[in-house]
Amino acid sequence: MAFLSQPRALQIPELLLRIFQFSEPEDNCTNARVCKNWSNEALAVLWRSVMFDVVLELLGPTTRRAIGDLIFVRCPEPADWSRFNHYAWRIHHLEVSWDSYHPSIFQHIASIRSRTELFPNLETLDFDDDLGNVHLFTHAKLKSLVLQSSVNAGDCPHTKTALLHLPLQTRHLETLNLGYLLIPKEVSHSDLASVLQGLPALKTLWLPGDWLVSQIADALAWHPVLECLVSTIIHRAHATTWDVFSTSLDPHSFPSLKQLDIAVPFARAALLLSQTHRPRHLVSFTLKCYWGEESVHSYARFIDVICSNYPELESLSVQGNDAEQYPAALQRMTFLELRPITRLSGLTQLELTHPLQLDLDLRHITEIAKALPSIEVLYLNDSPRISSVPNLTMSALVTLVSLCPKLDVLGMYVNACTTMPRISDDATLANLSIFSVGRSPITDPRSVAHFLESILPKACLLYSHTEDRVHSRLWDLVKRMIHQSEES
Structure with missing residues (x-):
């Protein structure tokens, strides 16, 4: 009913996307909860460009150790990967920063997804880490x-x-x-x-x-x-x-x-x-x-x-x-x-x-x-x-x-x-x-x-x-x- 009561202009995906591009992230978090049509476009803006730290939160709880690097509290489970996949295809720009991640994080990812693309629509990658892990993100x-x-x-x-x-x-x-x-x-x-x-x-x-x-x-x-x-x-x-x-x-x-x-x-x-x-x-x-x-x-x-x-x-x-x-x-x-x-x-x-x-x-x-x-x-x-x-x-x-x-x-x-x-x-x-x-x-x-x-x-x-x-x-x-x- 909420969707039907909206002006017709606010039901057009291309127009919604343009509007949401000028909105604050907090506002788009709210927009994503209005209806399915709004959710797709608001999430597209929110997840288009992100830091890798944010993406890791989809795979389960993380903690930052005393020396400063992130590590999984537990290994990612199938349900975590399902949630990850719901957002990963929306990501077009990703930043991976040096000295932020424990090596086990990349080991967990490689053991599960070494043969498939983590971010299938990724177009831009800023990578500042051990280059031995960059192959997990390139395609x-x-x-x-x-x-x-x-x-x-x-x-x-x-x-x-x-x-x-x-x-x-x-x-x-x-x-x-x-x-x-x-x-x-x-x-x-x-x-x-x-x-x-x-x-x-x-x-x-x-x-x-x-x-x-x-x-x-x-x-x-x-x-x-x-x-x-x-x-x-x-x-x-x-x-x-x-x-x-x-x-x-x-x-x-x-x-x-x-x-x-x-x-x-x-x-x-x-x-x-x-x-x-x-x-x-x-x-x-x-x-x-x-x-x-x-x-x-x-x-x-x-x-x-x-x-x-x-x-x-x-x-x-x-x-x-x-x-x-x-x-x-x-x-x-x-x-x-x-x-x-x-x-x-x-x-x-x-x-x-x-x-x-x-x-x-x-x-x-x-x-x-x-x-x-x-x-x-x-x-x-x-x-x-x-x-x-x-x-x-x-x-x-x-x-x-x-x-x-x-x-x-x-x-x-x-x-x-x-x-x-x-x-x-x-x-x-x-x-x-x-x-x-x-x-x-x-x-x-x-x-x-x-x-x-x-x-x-x-x-x-x-x-x-x-x-x-x-x-x-x-x-x-x-x-x-x-x-x-x-x-x-």
Whole structure:
């Protein structure tokens, strides 16, 4: 009767599912008890993405021992498995966390379900545990797999076997993230290259920075649908291993690659992006670099190469803000070295970081803004590690009002100690949602707050992150003033 008395719209499963996706978990627990129709859709939302700890509660009572890991109070019984099956098919995303489970838990599961799929509709698996157990969760329908280790993977004896079996178990995998997996020495470059060649549907791949060597890059170059390739830096020691990627690619390499995110020095990046058979279709490029004995020339050479060879680039991020090893060898980046960026008229995102503040003034900001009319995200080194008084002032925001109407996120290192500029009543950065001032100096929080609340939208968030206690306190005061003004 309750079902018949409902409006017809609330009897349509697709509409119910959409509504429940915006509901709180507590509300969906209640919705699941209304009727069978509501129950199916509410449970679909509740169980779509879960932690493995929650799933274990279906198999019987568990307890956490003094050392922190979970263990079954008793072995799961047939009735427990029946309850488990009622929910397991609804799970599409599962997270398994390291050091949370006693080995006997996986032994119990393997003894009962070693030949059948635990989660038949599982599409995404985040696995941070002994890789010897990952086979219990993988199957042919899996689309996304994140493997990481909170301890050295070499301490897990089955890591190599688990990696080598991935193509057999997950042949249709589209996303593989090994970026934070400490791959043991027993796994050779040829082993990993063989694994990646056995995953023909791979579209997105994350690797540790020191594993993107030429042998693996050459193997990836023939992937027909690989669109995104990312390398990570786990330890500073990896920053000394620069023989990564390949500078002698074959014709037609990386036919589908659009996004490349690598950790190499500027000179190496310039070399691989200027080779004859470089990836041709990049629209997004990120370079992560620990500063070593590199000069402004190598940075400028890289900027010139990427702007010359990839005029259609939409996103460019150059991340190199570590000045701990060679601070004396560093030089400021001037607008002369950065000017090639103005050729990339289609840029929507630009992020530049450097240990020293960029040598920019209002004229340079105006030229950049005029050249990048579609820019939405603009970070111009808002937090240099070694800095002096910046040439830029808050007047730069007034310049951006008319030249960058699509600006959504802005980060700049500015001198907020000067007199605030005057603006017209309708001169606002209407679409700005985040403004980061980073380590910018400030003296008069009241005048800064008054200016910012007149030029920034009410919903815009102001961020600062400076170790200077005085400036940090003053920027916090600016935030409170703006917030109080909005409330009133």
